[in-house]
Amino acid sequence: MKKNVSRKQFLHQMALLSGGAAWGMGSVTGKAYAQVPASMASMVAGAQPGKALVIIQLSGGNDGLNTVIPAEDDQYFIKRPDIGIKKDAAIPLKNGMYLNPAMLGIKKMYDQGKVSVLQNIGYSNPNRSHFRATDIWNTGSNANIVWDEGWAGRYLSIKYPQYPMNLPTHPMAIQLGSVESLLFQSDLGRFGTVFEDPNLFYQLVNGSTADSDMPPATLAGDELGFLKQIATSSIQYSKVIQECAAKGKIGYTYPSSNLARQLQIVSKLISGGIQTPIFLTTIGGFDTHSNQLTQHANLWKTISEAVTAFQTDLENMNLADSVSVVTFSEFGRTVKQNGTLGTDHGTAAPMFVIGKTVRGGLIGENPNLKILDANGDLKFNYDYRQVYSTIIRDHLGVDAVKTQQIFNQAFERLPIYQNSPDQLPEFTSLELVTSVPNPVIDFALIQYSVFEKMQIKLAVYDLQGQEIQEIYQGNREVGSYQITADLARISSGFYIISLSGPNGQRQSRRMIKQ
């Protein structure tokens, strides 16, 4: 409660300072990033303006095994005698894996190297409730912790440190739909602007007013503050959205599905110059408990066609380099079919990351249908936050330390993008992230991460491999670290900074000393 009050006082002060543009938000819990010192907040995130991430949420729990199909695995047909998709009917990828026959468009993009298929993505102790599992994916928490902020909300609070004291000119996040996802919520307020149609949205908001009176510090006052915040951001953003939509172009004809319509709006806004880093689109109907074959195929046909149109549209307008699409669903489904020709709630499943800047291909081992969990379902191979961490760093351009703050944990990246590490995590388990400035005059700020507890050594070597200066040696817990090294004493020239572990792991970066 104490925290609550001080937070309110803080916001109150800010409201006075900024002429009343801010209102106290609801209950506030302490969060790691809230403690980021101001000096760091200034060098934050979002280094590459104009990058956009488009998330497609598959609501209901997508059946991964009938999406990316192990059609050469006998176990698959033993467990799914009636709903297994035979290899002759499916679209071959590689390593014995096939795509659902409805995914022709995605296959075409896969062949062009624009699709990274990530196999067996999940997390420990997976939850099978639609609602809890969706919350876990949206917040980025472990299964055993309840967080009330979305991971995108935390990313955005790093990218827009002035919010909610000041509203940025452009929407910070856009969701096509009506009910704002937890993904965009944070203790500081809601980052998302939610609408279905840019023009209608503008028309409706037109005429609304919002006063800047400070609501009282009561339970009801918190709710009023929340309503006022929504009113204010609607008034501000409906105009920007309408203008960008009016300026935007369409470079391709979309199919007529609801998802395609959502993606078309996203594309139009981007081509109209909107500076929004995250978009959320949704497609429902994946809870295929019965007679799933046709329904599931139709859903993927819809996605495949919509995403193909979106990608083509962006490429035709030369915007494809800055946009990346990712799919997620709250869980995969049971390995075994049930008695009503469907599947029940399961565990790990594949994800797709699509765009011009991805590395492309099938990433990770095939699902193991013999070694299953206690309920007879898939074990995950990579944590879903490894995917998100990779996207946040390699696509949205956030550094390792900030990314760790978002998830309160460091996750090793996967080889998703062309600028992602090219090896799967098993082989490295440490990472030398950056050393700035480069060239260095005296002090270098070095970021590195270790992904299992180990003895590490961080040192500067000359080009012959001779150690020049040790920076750190000792045991490190899992995490991302930042260290300032005084390199004033070494002479001008070319050097290597190297981070090494006990089993030959090593990552190095070139450094110039002025």
Add this chain to the structure above:
Amino acid sequence: MPVWNSSNMSHLLSRSLFGFSKSDLTMALGYGTFADFIDKALLKDAAMPAAPNAWVNTVPNNIQNTDGSTGRWYNEMTAWWYTRMVNESLSMREKMVLFFHNHFANERAKVNYPQNMYAQNQLFRKYAFGNFKQLVKDVSKDPAMLIYLDGNNSRGVNPNENYSRELMELFTMGIGNYTETDVKQAAKVLSGYIVSGLTSTFVPARWYTEANVTVLGKTAKFDINTLVDHIFDQKATAQFICRKLYQEFVYYKPDEVFITKMATVFRANNFEMKPVLKFLFTSDDFYKKEIIGSKIKSPTQLLVGSAKLLQVKTPDLNNFYELARTLQMQLFQPPNVAGWPGQREWISSTTYSYRGGFTDSLLSGKRYNGVAVTSKLVPIAYARTFSTSEKAIEFVDEIIGLALRFPLSDTRRKFLLDTLLDGTIAANWNTYTANSDARVNKFLKALMRLPEYQLC
């Protein structure tokens, strides 16, 4: 015991009903005590309403899906339910029917036949003030529920887990109080039903053949009755239901200490609804100052409550229907099996804007898109139902007191008064001057466009 006064009564009415008019409030205050009001009005038993039409008893047939009848009947039933709500007077029954519809959330998108959904809606009405445990037993065999959560055709060998999981997760105990094994074992017990037409039938040959199963630590040859009894013996169940009642009627963040007291009452009265509701509405906790005005109205509350407040007796139900969809609360179509989450989840940039469009339509007679609304406010006649109508300051205060539970700041109060006066001074106001109807309209529009109006 809470103090018997108009503001406490207004709080009780705004939470337990969809809304209230000036005469509703006057009538309620005539009862003299909360106990009397609750027993003789709020929770009073009433006869079941007549069906919307004869189709409710016709055997479901696929033809109705192709010739457009299904959609038409669903709309008819929705209008029928809205009519029940608008005419609820001082009875909480329809509010409880909606509570149960949200608790046992079934979607018309999957329950194809409105006949089944109608039967379920009447089941909720039958148990609105009845025994919750028995309701769970009946719901477990309810055709709409069997269709919605795949109990239909689920067999003991390889049963469908869908209903079993939601029974434990959403309808009784809540997540964390059962294991995956419990879900799988209970699924066997719940199997064996098929839906044909208007009824469901238990087919013994489709049931589980094991001598017994173990659910929640007890091994027995469970059937639906004994399984539900066993679930209700778990301490979590009463707590879970009372938490949901608390979050619906008091505040969205649960107060576990008070909820435990509610659960004790609920258990002691064998899961009857009336005693626990009466306990809630006569406790000081319900009337705490910080609770008042802290609930964000659901779209249904906004639609029906605004009509009640403005005494629009036969509102345009097509307008209701369309707006409810836009505001994300289409009746018979909750977003998923967990129902509508409520409170802040109702509000996004888009739904907030549409709410203003709706209240405007009751005054302007036009929807946001220009379509005419069949029934709108007659401003002067409405104003004159208030004895203060010729005194601007008192009139504004009286309407604010009736319409808003959130304490309005003096600046907002002045803003509303200025809107009514429209440039003149208070002494010059009366309802007989030119343009007074337009001014009343403008004043009410501004009042209902305040964010405070979204709270109750």
